[in-house]
Amino acid sequence: xxxxxxxxxxxxxxxxxxxxxxxxxxxxxxxxxxxxxxxxxxxxxxxxxxxxxxxxxxxxxxxxxxxxxxxxxxxxxxxxxxxxxxxxxxxxxxxxxxxxxxxxxxxxxxxxxxxxxxxxxxxxxxxxxxxxxxxxxxxxxxxxxxxxxxxxxxxxxxxxxxxxxxxxxxxxxxxxxxxxxxxxxxxxxxxxxxxxxxxxxxxxxxxxxxxxxxxxxxxxxxxxxxxxxxxxxxxxxxxxxxxxxxxxx
Numbered sequence: 001x002x003x004x005x006x007x008x009x010x011x012x013x014x015x016x017x018x019x020x021x022x023x024x025x026x027x028x029x030x031x032x033x034x035x036x037x038x039x040x041x042x043x044x045x046x047x048x049x050x051x052x053x054x055x056x057x058x059x060x061x062x063x064x065x066x067x068x069x070x071x072x073x074x075x076x077x078x079x080x081x082x083x084x085x086x087x088x089x090x091x092x093x094x095x096x097x098x099x100x101x102x103x104x105x106x107x108x109x110x111x112x113x114x115x116x117x118x119x120x121x122x123x124x125x126x127x128x129x130x131x132x133x134x135x136x137x138x139x140x141x142x143x144x145x146x147x148x149x150x151x152x153x154x155x156x157x158x159x160x161x162x163x164x165x166x167x168x169x170x171x172x173x174x175x176x177x178x179x180x181x182x183x184x185x186x187x188x189x190x191x192x193x194x195x196x197x198x199x200x201x202x203x204x205x206x207x208x209x210x211x212x213x214x215x216x217x218x219x220x221x222x223x224x225x226x227x228x229x230x231x232x233x234x235x236x237x238x239x240x241x242x243x244x245x246x247x248x249x
Contacts, residue, residue: 042092044193049085060142
């Protein structure tokens with residue numbers, strides 16, 4: 001399908017998602033029903049960050065096993081997308097907390113576990129910057145990213161669902177999972193999440209192509225420069241070498 005057509009479809013889809021998220025009825029289960037619509041963007045951002053974390057781990061595995069340059073580009077960009085979406089998750093979560101619970105931060109299990117996940121992503125970005133000129137930068141960061149996958153799964157899917165944790169949690173997980181919200185919320189959540197993921201994946205795909213093109217150009221430039229230096233060195237060696245003339249008797 002033509003890229004322009006895909007872009008138009010995605011543009012329509014994300015705009016419809018915005019319209020649906022603002023036109024959904026208020027959720028009476030919350031203190032401020034109308035402002036509960038924040039979850040239409042908060043929850044998809046959280047899920048998309050997890051998906052990109054898994055994509056990052058997949059390409060980290062390929063780097064460790066095959067030393068694939070294209071996988072290095074995809075790993076770094078997937079990590080960037082995961083960090084961006086987890087940041088949006090934290091920001092929308094803080095806003096929801098302030099509106100519904102009266103404070104920006106409640107030390108809720110969901111808040112703290114996602115903060116730890118964001119710190120993991122940030123640490124990986126710092127590690128990559130710190131190893132900028134290291135010959136094994138890709139494999140070192142790949143090992144870190146791959147080993148962070150089980151930790152991320154535990155923080156997002158296991159720890160907040162422990163019985164003793166859920167009993168003391170402010171997070172409306174049971175309200176959402178128990179189907180206690182209006183039916184339009186389920187549809188809107190899926191619609192927003194689907195279109196937001198398509199938008200993020202398109203950005204991810206375009207960034208991969210751009211970065212890989214830059215790497216190829218840099219490699220070609222370096223190769224051409226080496227050829228010039230080698231040619232210049234060969235020419236200088238030829239000019240500096242002594243010339244012996246045979247003497248005629």
